[in-house]
Amino acid sequence: MLALNADVDPNRCRTLGLAGSVALTVGGLTAGALPVRDALLPSSGRAALGVLCAYFGLVLLVAAWWWLGRAVRRPRPPAPRELLVTLAIWAAPLLIGPPLFSRDVYSYLAQGAMVDARIDVYTHGPAQLGGPLATEVAPVWQHTPAPYGPVFLAIAARASDLAHVDMSAGVFGMRLVALLGVALMIVFLPPLADRCGVDRSAALWLGALNPLVLLHLIAGAHNDALMLGLLGAGLVAALGGLPARAAVLVALAALVKAPAALGLLAVAALWSGRLTGRAPTVRAAALTCVIALATTAVVTAATGTGYGWLSTLSTPVSPDNWSLTSALGRLNGALLDAVGSGLADRAVPAWRLFGLLATAAAVLVLWLRRVPLGPVYALALSLLAVFALGPAFRPWYALWGLFLIAAAAPDGRVRRWAAGGSGVLALALLPSGSPPDAMQLTLAVGGGALALIALYWMFEMSDSATVHSRTRVAS
Secondary structure (H helix, E strand, O other): OOHHHOOOOHHHHHHHHHHHHHHHHHHHHHHOOOOOOOOOOOOOHHHHHHHHHHHHHHHHHHHHHHHHHHHHOOOOOOOHHHHHHHHHHHHHHHHHOOOOOOOHHHHHHHHHHHHHOOOOOOOOOHHHOOHHHHHHOOHHHOOOOOOOOHHHHHHHHHHHHHHHHOHHHHHHHHHHHHHHHHHHHHHHHHHHHHHHOOOHHHHHHHHOOOHHHHHHHHOOOOOHHHHHHHHHHHHHHHHOOOHHHHHHHHHHHHOOOHHHHHHHHHHHHHHHOOOOOOOHHHHHHHHHHHHHHHHHHHHHHHHOOOOHHHOOOOHHHOOOOOOHHHHHHHHHHHHHHHOOOOOHHHHHHHHHHHHHHHHHHHHHHHHHOHHHHOHHHHHHHHHHHHHHHOOOOOHHHHHHHHHHHHHHOOOOHHHHHHHHHHHHHHOOOOOOOOOOOHHHHHHHHHHHHHHHHHHHHHHHHHHHHHHHHHHHHHO
């Protein structure tokens, strides 16, 4: 019988995950989101072998994480320290490899260079910058203004200085920024879990060792890591009775990436519980807004980037972005076109509007029920609704809600669905971040199948060794 039902050895999980991480990194050397000068044609033999190897490693890594989760659910789970050592071992190969699953890191560097060159990143896309950095940006984003806040752009501007010397140095600089965000997530996740009554090991397994963290925040160097780290710090401050500091930290998180602004709802809710007198909820909301606005004004003045990011928040609504609602809109449009209706062009905008309204309704309902849920859990589900129903779908966006679900959701269906969804989403993209063609999809499936065969063989050998050992003891 397959030894998934056998006792779980965390050390074997660690070794298996390391093997997966190494294979993923090796595959990324020829099939990752490489600089233009190093990129290979997808049809080349080396690139094909890279996809096969990367997906082989990806499945091993996800399996190791899932298997480790069985150990975490035991009466005596691995200590948080052991889990963090495992995370470091799994992450190490990814740190020295190329960017994976997205070319966004090159967009960050180009936008940072635009800030240095005094080009308005909220009006122009990287094409306006020109030169080597702009060449690295995916064609679909060449003329797209930046949707990020001044905190992140100021940091990206410093990393872009390294890219002028060497592209790899610039990528590593952005990866260090992402690592800072992941470090903040790790620091504040355990106390957040303590406050919400969740086991620390369970929170770290789902929120820090999650394959989406490894693949997209560390290997992909996405700025969502810094946003989540600052958001976690703000929520811990709010739960610890420091609401003013919490409002500043959450505002800084929103000035990296806008979805974190929903965290101000949690800060206001927690602050109102500490106020006495009349209308504590209104007063807490007003104080939170004033502090957040003051933080925004000070940071914007210090960075000099202006408030143009407010007008670029609609960037995810662009026709090139995919989401659940846009996919339904395209399907609906095709059906309308087939019956000769003149409304086909309106299907996608209508479905996107429906998604935004549904998101707002879901957030409203969740916050009306925040007392039984708790502010952190309500915020987690709100961010998950933004991910699922919003105008753009990216696997790493799921971490907005998953990070807080790890800290606040009680043991049960939501945590199981969050874990299962993480495993599925980890397999959703090619290492290059480009849409797959039939050959690449076949190679990805082939690499995953080889990994499953290897896992079956490993577990069967383990079962055989266990049976043999018990037989010898019995005799």
